[in-house]
Amino acid sequence: MKDNINLTQPLEMPYDGPPPILPPSIQGFLSDATGIALNLIPLCWGVLKEEAWEQAEDIWAGDEELFRNYGWNQGIMLMKLHPHTHFCDNADCDPTRPMKRENQRQIIIYTLLRGAQPGYHIHLTCKTFRTTYHNNYRVVDGTRIYYSTTPKYLQVGEHQFVEDAATWTSTMVLRWFSATNGAHLYNQTLAMHDEVLPPDWKIGKTIETAHVWDTFIINALLQDSIKCGEELEVPHTSDQCDRFKAAMERQNRRIVEEGQEEIAHACNKCMRVTENDDGTFGKKVEDKYYERGGASFILQERYCHTNASVVAPTNSVSTSIDNVMVTDLQEEFSVGEDGDVRMMDPATSSSVGQAVDGLDECGAKKSEQGNQVLKAIFSQQQTHNEQIAVCPCGVIVGRTTFHGTEAVSNIDLLEQLFLKALCNIPGFQKPEGFIYDCACDLHQQHQGDPWYNNVALCVDVFHFLNKHKVTHKHCQENCNPATYPKLMTDDKTGWFFNTSIAEQTNLWLGGYQAICRELGAIKFNFFLDEMIRLHNAEIVRQLATQGYNPWCTPANVL
Known part of the structure; x- marks a missing residue:
């Protein structure tokens, strides 16, 4: 919850350590989840904040139930995806001034162990350079520019993210798994449809075939860009079905001209x-x-x-x-x-070829009935x-x-x-x-x-x-x-x-x-x-x- 806590702090507050005060919603959640009186939470935070801030942000067994029981009613979700930075990376922007213009939307994250999880996706905007930072990419002048790292959760739709995109691709390589079968498999075995969603949630748990295809395409393009030391750029305003066509065509052309990675094998x-x-x-x-x-x-x-x-x-x-x-x-x-x-x-x-005159073909023996059915x-x-x-x-x-x-x-x-x-x-x-x-x-x-x-x-x-x-x-x-x-x-x-x-x-x-x-x-x-x-x-x-x-x-x- 570090990103949630930092967003509520004043501009002058440093981001390299725990803040002295927790926002009221976080205090209420911790009180309900631990059974500690609300008026004692600030005291506990003052004593334990350094140790708590340094802990790894792992999800432990039982955390999901705690957030469902005590966090949902306060808008606090187990999974909340933030941009990779709170500061604009433009060289002309003030590197000490964090972005505070926040926007969030409901999402579904298709995980491998916890099923389809509800969460929030946070966007931060630099008002000076009109750049919006998302979890996977930033948007500048209508162009979506992906970060040069492999995201843990890959965005494959306006409100959909998948965990570990390489796993989805591996099923296609090893067992000729189609995107349709991949979607069916997840929905039937991993989605955990019996787990409830928040009452006001507008995004369903079902993953579509198009999401699986986009998982494969985006992950492949992103890995290729990282390998080439380039940034993947696609239109931000296009329809999802057309957004990556130009990037795919560029990669196709490069393979024709330069060959596969193992061309010199x-x-x-x-x-x-x-x-x-x-x-x-x-x-x-x-x-x-x-x-x-x-x-x-x-x-x-x-x-x-x-x-x-x-x-x-x-x-x-x-x-x-x-x-x-x-x-x-x-x-x-x-x-x-x-x-x-x-x-x-x-x-x-x-x-569709033309006959070659004078060529003595070396064919196999054929029966009188021919060798084709x-x-x-x-x-x-x-x-x-x-x-x-x-x-x-x-x-x-x-x-x-x-x-x-x-x-x-x-x-x-x-x-x-x-x-x-x-x-x-x-x-x-x-x-x-x-x-x-x-x-x-x-x-x-x-x-x-x-x-x-x-x-x-x-x-x-x-x-x-x-x-x-x-x-x-x-x-x-x-x-x-x-x-x-x-x-x-x-x-x-x-x-x-x-x-x-x-x-x-x-x-x-x-x-x-x-x-x-x-x-x-x-x-x-x-x-x-x-x-x-x-x-x-x-x-x-x-x-x-x-x-x-x-x-x-x-x-x-x-």
């Missing part, structure tokens, strides 16, 4: 230091007969099958077609509401898919939206709008190899392009085994992962890199499809970029715990 799981004679990415046919049944063994058999006319080394694998034990399988997954990953048939899709779609689809660039350790370094399928006809889009654009971002180090399920088509279409010199293009192990033709010579000769020794472990019995990490990460990203379906373009990109940032932070934390030594390569090294 490297670790011992996604980068392997080797020394070749020519200093390039190694590429040769394996020279050892590996244990039968492993993926690397089957991939080598495929390679030898396509080169059956070439005399094989004495220690190479058999070239007999009968030994090629490969089954072409359908591969597509979905994430259920319970979070389980399930196999499913692909939905029908279309492409017609399905009815009763929701709007404004985009087709999200393309992501993922390090083998799981860190996502890039994302872009496709409005058509990732077919051969759209390879130019993949190359120009994603791969080359990603490599042009300052701080991003061009990889020595790209692993892509249609890498053979990309390799075939762009032979002779100097940009791909010293860059390996190979198909991931799963797609190479199950989705690519055994008889497609270009694919087998140029994009077989088994022909790249540096992708394998030193003993040649397994894979050093997880070549399927992009597909696995797609399963996580696909969990947000239902959440994103109705979002506008600005909010859509902002939400996915923030989810990726938080996802990367968790991956990096796990990598550090597991001893993979994650780091970001300094710009001067690049």
Whole structure:
């Protein structure tokens, strides 16, 4: 109650210690709550004020009931949010003169342990410079300028505050929790609707979906501004639904131009230091007969099958077609509401790209009935898919939206709008190899392009085994992962890199499809970029715990 006490003191009273006299309302509350006679409260305050003033402002068990029983009738609430200062921070303002022009409004604070709590939000105004100070921000000339600190209670509406905004965001990252489900969960389990409100209270306890969305958006923008050493500025007079659009768009644009925080990521799981004679990415046919049944063994058999006319080394694998034990399988997954990953048939899709003449596509075997099942779609689809660039350790370094399928006809889009654009971002180090399920088509279409010199293009192990033709010579000769020794472990019995990490990460990203379906373009990109940032932070934390030594390569090294 220190702020309540200070506001009632004369201008000349210092703020660095307890005042000699308590206001009448505070005296009455203390008398009723402690059972001490009202006329003895000033005496007790004179003796104990120094010790009481230095105590931490923690909320103890039983405090809520005391304020409800003895404070509400005097306008004293358990929770009262004040500005972070009582003095105007303008350099030309008198730093010794506290602001006394006070305004308060009823609010509801959505706490995690005490439910939806009634309280007051106090505004202080500097009449000289016409600046109004709130708990989260100050208002100057119609602009809301947030403080460069993380507030304990984040304002998400005119009369609504939430405690610990990061907790609300974490549910979205870890369990694909929508804002609607977040609001339902709080209202049903944490709001404590059975607890009464003051008789004259005009604000209800129910948290709305819009409040949860604003919790996510404001917290993300504020954390980004703090990290960049800037102040978050938004219009104060706009509607809440439009207030943060310009700030979100600025952040979206910056991520396109500068990339994610982990754009320069490297670790011992996604980068392997080797020394070749020519200093390039190694590429040769394996020279050892590996244990039968492993993926690397089957991939080598495929390679030898396509080169059956070439005399094989004495220690190479058999070239007999009968030994090629490969089954072409359908591969597509979905994430259920319970979070389980399930196999499913692909939905029908279309492409807006143009056919590429003269390209020998490397497709999977199809039955006469085809490999697609017609399905009815009763929701709007404004985009087709999200393309992501993922390090083998799981860190996502890039994302872009496709409005058509990732077919051969759209390879130019993949190359120009994603791969080359990603490599042009300052701080991003061009990889020595790209692993892509249609890498053979990309390799075939762009032979002779100097940009791909010293860059390996190979198909991931799963797609190479199950989705690519055994008889497609270009694919087998140029994009077989088994022909790249540096992708394998030193003993040649397994894979050093997880070549399927992009597909696995797609399963996580696909969990947000239902959440994103109705979002506008600005909010859509902002939400996915923030989810990726938080996802990367968790991956990096796990990598550090597991001893993979994650780091970001300094710009001067690049």
